[in-house]
Amino acid sequence: MRKRTGAPYAFLAPALLLFAAFLGAPIVYAGYLSLRRVKISGLGLGPGSRVEQWAGLSNYTRSLSDAEFLPSVGRVAAYGLLVVPVMLGLALLMALLLDAGRTRVGGFARTAIFLPYAVPAVIASLLWGFLYLPRVSPIADVLEGAGLSSPDFLSSAHVLYAVANIAVWGGTGFNMIVLYTALRTIPRELIEAARIDGASDVQIALRVKVPVILPSLVMTFVFSLIATLQVFAEPMVLRPLTNTISATWTPLMKVYRDAFVRNDLYAAAATSVVIAAATFALSFGFLKLVGARAFRQED
Template identity: 80%
Template structure:
């Protein structure tokens, strides 16, 4: 191999080096360190006050057992599951409908509409939660004042009966625009000849959407669903921001909030690391299972 050929073969790795270094330092290394901490614990000797009275020792799977048997862990998992059942279908359904409407040319201000729908995604989750928290509070919410004037009693959005829907609403409001842009971009890449041929055959816009557009953008739907599932399992900012506004959101309302409590309130980084590893494994299993399920169905339909 000549010197020029060697340089050409090594060029891709040279360009990948900065990205690989950043990945290793800020993603891979913290994951490995969290896995290491999850297998350790602190042994306290005596009153734990003197030098050397606290030593870090091997704990095995003890931290994982404590995390899984914590009475607050399972309710937080079930709560996130219910949250996902609300957010994922509603968010993707709205995104798909909006993308189809924009692609069908039903609005003359498509550029403005795309920007307006996408804009909430550009608002950070903490800021969005503060804005919606202001709208949820009965004493300061202009929405509640308007409803009261027309004789409608608005429910307390931060009560125990409504807080799950209130948190889900923030996620739907913020995430619909991103998914709409992804789906709309996929729709715009479909050749218009298919639509024209379908219209010549007498197909309506609804039939074209159901039988041509949605099946073709199936991979984009799978991708957005996968991203939405991962984001659902990692919900943290919205309930954490709303928590000071309501006593219905506990410190372990979601699994990630439990990690935060264990690490920064109870100063138990070992239990927090174990719970983090459990969440990461659950995310991987659910994502992999979803992709396998979608792949197996697609294969069965083709065969």
Template identity: 80%
Template sequence: MPYSFLAPALILFTLFLAAPIGYAAYLSLRRVRVTGLGLGARSRIEQWAGLDNYARSLSDPEFLPSIWRVAAYGMIVVPTMLGLALLMALLLDAGRSRVGGFARISIFLPYAVPAVVASLLWGFLYLPRVSPITDLLEALRIPAPDLLSSSWVLWAVANIAVWGGTGFNMIVLYTALRAIPSEIQEAARIDGATDVAIAWRIKIPILLPSLVMTFVFSLIATLQVFAEPMTLRPLSNTISTTWTPLMKVYRDAFTRNDIYSAAATSVVLAVATFALSFGFLKLVGRRAFHQED
């Protein structure tokens, strides 16, 4: 009986997750050998390539810069997003907002907006000719920066991610805060603790497992950034086709029609994501999830 309940989820997992991953790993080890003009029935033969696709992917001069851009993007997005989410969750839990329900919905609502739609909205706000922000700054005689220039585009993309992801992380942290027994906070207040002391010495240590979980989710999302720069790319010539590793995968697969190199890059990214997530959990997991030790 238990297996019959698990069967639908296992079947869906196998068909739509495990099988595509296995097929991508298989393609990453293959290549196509073209003979003649490549027009005959046997002119394109798929054959074993070993690790050649991985070598080409890692030696691509555009691959390493895309990794550094994602690293810089993550250093902006993850601390900012989690810091804002933690601050908002603590303020809502402390009862400072008399419109708690409206505030929670307002903060969470950007997460419900699809990334492509959010990128289009912010993209038009970034364009100097149509942006009301530019008009407002000009009215105040403040020079408006070109947010899609090479100096600002990384911050522009990061802003979209922070705007969209803060609400989700806030809800996760706020839910964990609501699970803290009220007796603990009442005892602290009787002892003379302020709201800041309660947040720093009681709430944040108890929130550590949730903070670790949201950090891992944010790290994975950072490594998979694609929709925001891909949507903004037609609006700016500062975003190349290989601005992020996933954009490089898209270019190789659908522009150059090289699915084998794209599969190899995808496997490299998947392994890097797993290694970073597992390494971080291994580093802080015992302290975060086994505090009773």
């Protein structure tokens, strides 16, 4: 019997140390802060006037009962219902078209579709923000030149779609590359056998390719779900351009406001823990629901 060596642990040690330092420790510290509060004596001036003490679950009670928290959750839910199906649907369609050889400029097409993902979310939001503003938007000029009225993309009726559009524009390319890479691993003999049996391109795509890459679809869905729950940059950048995006438009924006505007780190930490728990529960629940079918696992 071979003796165990420490080589595997030595290779894992740097990654584990970085994870513990930059992810594990902040999570633990946020959990600690969420159970604390500051008691202020007098005017809060001088030594001993501010004392940190145990708060129990009171910060969580304040966070969940905040009148602005549930509306922000509802907006994120509506945002996710828009972004995730559209983004994954477009990514799958483009990946299937590229894999089927329907485009003669495959390399250029892959690069062009993926390129928006390489643009940072802040820059993309700024670019789209100027495209949304009627006074500077070329879209408004084109519509007015065609005799059509330009909609106010940042109005209360359209702002959700405006934010969702930025996410779809930026995320479709990444998911397309993941799905296209999975499609390229399918044995060509399997596709040729289906073609010999008389299957059309659409039938091959729906009955052969999509079932085979189902694990990759599940993975991209989970990543998209996590990104949806953490949406922050897009509405935060667009906020100065319109009064329809509040400081608590999403849960993470509420965390930012509590921590850096109101200087209430304890309430912000509690909300962060709630968001993290919801992200874990939804991701784990979805994987548990579809894992047996997608990854051929048995309970």
